[in-house]
Amino acid sequence: MQSAATVLAAFALAATALTPPQRALRRQTRLHARTAEGMAPGWKATTDETGAYELIPASYEYQYQEIFVEIPRTAESPGLGVLLEQFGTLDAANGGLTLVAGLVEGGNAANAGVDLLPGDSIVKAGTTRVECLDYDATVDALMALPPAPAPAGLMVKRLVKVPFVNMRVMFPREENRKDVTFKMRRGASLRAELLRNRVEMPTCCEDMNCLCNCAVQVRKGAAVLEPPSTQEAQMIKKEPYWRLTCRACVSRDAEDGSELVIRMRPDLENVMRRKNPFGMETTFKF
Ligand code: FES
Structure with a gap:
């Protein structure tokens, strides 16, 4: 046998x-x-x-x-x-x-x-x-x-x-800093992933009158993120390309290898909306 x-x-x-x-x-x-x-x-x-x-x-x-x-x-x-x-x-x-x-x-x-x-x-x-x-x-x-x-x-x-999303983080010109790239898991918190990769951002979490200090501008791959909650959408309603890192998450359905490009501190140089000398708002596309 x-x-x-x-x-x-x-x-x-x-x-x-x-x-x-x-x-x-x-x-x-x-x-x-x-x-x-x-x-x-x-x-x-x-x-x-x-x-x-x-x-x-x-x-x-x-x-x-x-x-x-x-x-x-x-x-x-x-x-x-x-x-x-x-x-x-x-x-x-x-x-x-x-x-x-x-x-x-x-x-x-x-x-x-x-x-x-x-x-x-x-x-x-x-x-x-x-x-x-x-x-x-x-x-x-x-x-x-x-x-x-x-x-x-x-x-x-x-x-x-594990399926991953490729992330590229851009910084304001005056920081003269190289882009940071890393991989994010599906479902990950944007803020947690940024901090894990040593990208600091202002926060206002303890301030009840939150000023969107943690906002980033999404340059590419907005669909990689879960749609904003009603609260987040309300907070950034004047800035259609912004997301709040304290609230945004990578979509659980994001495709493996998809790309997300964000720019930090859009509030420093608001490339979306500039006021002309007469106080009228003009929207620029990029
Ligand atoms: S930390 Fe205030 S909106 Fe994100």
Whole structure:
């Protein structure tokens, strides 16, 4: 009879070491083709509230999904048909990063069309937590699953790319400052994203007679933002190209890669509306 272990193949250990809990670094991670090796740099270890290691994305550009899969088995064919590969270690006591490397052709997982992709990490085998375990400990947990013909239930974590909006911030001419560019997640608060990227702006939040001090002028991509609330629309009703950073959010439906261009402090040089010497307002388009 074929044992489960015979269909779990190990490959050489990669040099990438999983490090113990790190502070969230804002770095860009370019993951390569969907192979275990290409996806491995996208994972990092942290600890949960109980102190146990858990896997999270190494970069803000990715998030993870948890997916449950069930691999059917028979007494004649009890194996899973899943290839595993280990990348680096946490420490001697706590294992490392073990990822799905592929499915065995003709194996149970492949035959059943189970949703497992290279780079997925098995975090639960049945009811046993296997998150951040090394190859041997992961295989031991798989071997301890209820015997075939019971199906093997696995919970995996999968890295998925977060859709982003490209942001460009322009400054008043007199500041002689270079544009700032960064990426924003859908649903993000405009003010929070600006502050996170060290773009300061005046505020009047504690002033009940708010003077729109945090306003920006939208030069491109107005549709990338959620439409203004009734209150915000009322506050900027004379300035159709303004948005208030304390209230505006990136739309949850914004397309990945769409662009938003804003200019800070439109109140300093109101390029929208200038008064002529006779006190009449003239609107300029840009
Ligand atoms: S801080 Fe006053 S309107 Fe935004």
